[in-house]
Amino acid sequence: MAWYGNAILTLLADCSRTKQELADALGIKPPAVCDACKRLRANGYVQWHNGYWNITDKGWQMLASGQPLKSGPGKGNSPARGRSTLRAKAWRAMRMLEGFSLDDLLTMLCDGSEGDPSRNLTDYLRALVAAGYLMPLPRRGNGRHPQRYRLRRDRYTGPDAPAWNKPERTLTDPNTGEVFRIPRKRDSVEEAPHA
Incomplete structure (x- = not known):
């Protein structure tokens, strides 16, 4: 499954959006948006409020850093995980x-x-x-x-x-x-x- 976290954060940097608005902007189905947003929320990058997804301060910091978000096996952005395997x-x-x-x-x-x-x-x-x-x-x-x-x-x-x-x-x-x-x-x- 493709990872849409980076694209979603970029879209939310412009304005808050509904699940359907994100799906339409990305040309994907709403369940894929839900999956990505759940992963982003678990890491504190987005929040859900009154039917809209919003970027958090942590999400803004991640965008400003220029680092790509990763969906990996931990389903989040945790590059330190698994370095000693x-x-x-x-x-x-x-x-x-x-x-x-x-x-x-x-x-x-x-x-x-x-x-x-x-x-x-x-x-x-x-x-x-x-x-x-x-x-x-x-x-x-x-x-x-x-x-x-x-x-x-x-x-x-x-x-x-x-x-x-x-x-x-x-x-x-x-x-x-x-x-x-x-x-x-x-x-x-x-x-x-x-x-």
Whole structure:
């Protein structure tokens, strides 16, 4: 589902609006407006009063900061959330490395306290490849070496790690608010097709 939080805040900066007025201005259905406004209200950026959505002082501050609002897995604008997760650490490593394999990430990032880190990162890499963030590199040694990847610079959107929601099969980029639906694949990351 697309994230309309930024557009809604911008519209409310002009004047208070009803749910239907926001939906008409954005060309979307009212339930999508309700979903976005609930997330904005939960974070203190908007308020509901007498049938109208209004921007709050916190919403004005967010607009003035120029930072994009994020809908991510926490459904709010909380970039500090999840910075110490294995996937967040892997994203930071991917940004620094010219090329890497799953084994490289496991060796660099794991200390033995993680629960099934190989499966965790395999799923994450697969989602990043499917969404176009990672490019599989040609295999070396007639395919005997592990698959290596490189972050596609044209898809690099920011420092916060895209969030993979396996049950919903979605990858959400907290830097842009984009949500990618990832189809189910039987192939492992090690067998991912070359870009």
